[in-house]
Amino acid sequence: MSNPGTPGTPESSGRRPQRADARSNRERILNVAEEVFGKGGESASTEEVARLANVGIATVFRHFPTKAALLEAVLVKRFDRLREQAETLLHTTDPGTAFFDFFSHLVADAAGKIAIADALLEAGGGDAGDATQASEGLRGAVGTLLRHAQHAGAVRDDVELPEVYALLVATSRAAARAHLEEEVRDRMLAIVFDGLAPLRNSRAQTRE
Known part of the structure; x- marks a missing residue:
């Protein structure tokens, strides 16, 4: 059985805490960057992200070599989170409400996403990559x-x-x-949703 001070053990090397710290730093940087660029768009900076995340700018660039890489990672996280939210609604007992509520949620969420996407383009990010896949x-x-709402x-x-x-969009x-x-x-x-409703329920059909 190794003693805590034995060379090569996790306790003596400190490697596991460092990896945990690195993961924590990366997650904090992403969370702060999503808020900073979601509000500031193209005018926001990685320096502001570093300051609010309480890390050095070198730490930001250690995880994300460029501003574009940081912004793409932020978009990936945002898209993945929204996709996961949509997937939790797939087994609801009211598919129609689930679809329309999620549509509304995406519209309300759009301002921040568009600001981040614009900042990514300004930073030289392209249309291809992980963000596109997400x-x-x-x-x-x-x-x-x-499809679930239509079947219902x-x-x-x-x-x-x-x-x-x-x-x-x-x-x-x-x-x-x-x-x-x-x-x-x-x-x-409400106007858009009225147009998506089955024709027998639309206001236009009712007026005819």
């Missing part, structure tokens, strides 16, 4: 929610994911770029 994962989860009769069956996702950008008030955003979503 975005496609989220899109796939939305597609599954859509809550969404018209003559629409498909490409046009629904285009609506999602358009309403998200409108809400973010125009800085819509919550009440206006909700009314806009």
Whole structure:
């Protein structure tokens, strides 16, 4: 049995605590960067991230060699979190409510995501990479929610994911770029959702 001071043991080398510290630092940097760039967009800096994360700038670049690498990791984390949230809704007893609520959540969440994506482009990040794959994962989860809602009769069956996702992107950008008030955003979503409802339930059909 090794003593705590025996060379080569985890206790003497300190390697495990260092790895744990590194993981903790990386997670804290990502969390702070998501908030900083989500609010500040292109004008935010890695120096501000380092300061608020209480680490040196060298530590930030040890984990993320470039600003673009940091921003891409932030987007990946954000997309993965949203995808996981969508996946938790797949077994709900009310697929229609799950789909429309998640659609609303994505629109409300869009401002921060767009700010981070714009900062990534400004930092020289491209369209390919882990963030693109993570975005496609989220899109796939939305597609599954859509199909479940259609099978439940809550969404018209003559629409498909490409046009629904285009609506999602358009309403998200409108809400973010125009800085819509919550009440206006909700009314806009009500109009969109009315258009996605089965025709027999739409207001337009009722008026005819």
